[in-house]
Amino acid sequence: MSEPKSDLRPRFWETVPLNKMTPAEWEALCDGCGKCCLNKLEFEDTGELLFTAVSCRLFDGETCRCSDYANRKKHVPECVFLTPKTIAKSAYWMPATCAYKLLYYKEPLPDWHPLLTGDPESTHTMGPSIRGKTVSELTVPEEDWEDYVFDEEL
Numbered sequence: 001m002s003e004p005k006s007d008l009r010p011r012f013w014e015t016v017p018l019n020k021m022t023p024a025e026w027e028a029l030c031d032g033c034g035k036c037c038l039n040k041l042e043f044e045d046t047g048e049l050l051f052t053a054v055s056c057r058l059f060d061g062e063t064c065r066c067s068d069y070a071n072r073k074k075h076v077p078e079c080v081f082l083t084p085k086t087i088a089k090s091a092y093w094m095p096a097t098c099a100y101k102l103l104y105y106k107e108p109l110p111d112w113h114p115l116l117t118g119d120p121e122s123t124h125t126m127g128p129s130i131r132g133k134t135v136s137e138l139t140v141p142e143e144d145w146e147d148y149v150f151d152e153e154l
Contacts, residue, residue, distance in 0.1 A: 013115060018103055019084040026084070029103070031113050031123045034064030034130045035095040036082070039137055039145060042093075049093055052148040055134040064124070064131050097128050 007024045009016065016025065037059040041050045058076055060067045072079045082090055087104050094101040099109055109116055112126035123129050140148065 013099070013103060013109060018087060018100070021084070028115060029099040031097070031099055031127065032064050032120060033095065033097065033123050033128050034059060034061075034134070035128070036098065037066065038130065038134065040093060041145060041149065050149045051095070052145045053130070053134050053150060054137050054140050054145050054148050055130075057136055057138050059134065059136070061130075061132060061134045061136075064129055095128070 007022070008028055009025065012021065012025050013029065018026075021029075034055070035051065037056045038051050039054045039056065041052060042048070043050075055061060056066075056076055056079070058067045058072055058079075059065075066072050068075060073081065080086065080090055080093075082094075082100055087100055091101045091104050097110055099113060099115075102109060110127065111117075112122045114120045114122050117126075119125075124131050135148065
């Protein structure tokens with residue numbers, strides 16, 4: 001593993017509660033898989049949540065990052081700002097491998113997580129990246145999203 005960034009405490013995710021992390025530590029938890037930027041279908045009667053391959057209009061499918069992260073709420077008002085205060089309400093719709101969700105439920109990070117490997121590409125080479133597997137919501141009408149449901153659990 002490479003040396004952690006200087007603004008991050010060593011292995012902070014193992015010792016620092018989510019609500020005590022610095023902004024840099026909080027952001028470093030993101031593994032860059034991109035799955036939180038997928039549109040989801042939720043069935044009100046069962047609570048079942050399905051991930052589609054239809055991404056937010058700001059999602060860059062090659063980098064697995066938001067194309068305008070700093071201003072995303074201005075362009076996508078329904079975008080959820082995940083924070084230590086909102087994680088309790090938001091954890092259910094986060095993907096199973098999400099570090100925020102895992103740490104909220106007191107679970108360890110997966111061994112492919114960039115904080116453990118020191119390699120930001122490890123999510124894409126060893127983990128559950130959706131790089132190159134999405135279509136933009138700008139090209140798929142909402143009534144067709146059911147045709148884009150991922151078969152595997154995310």
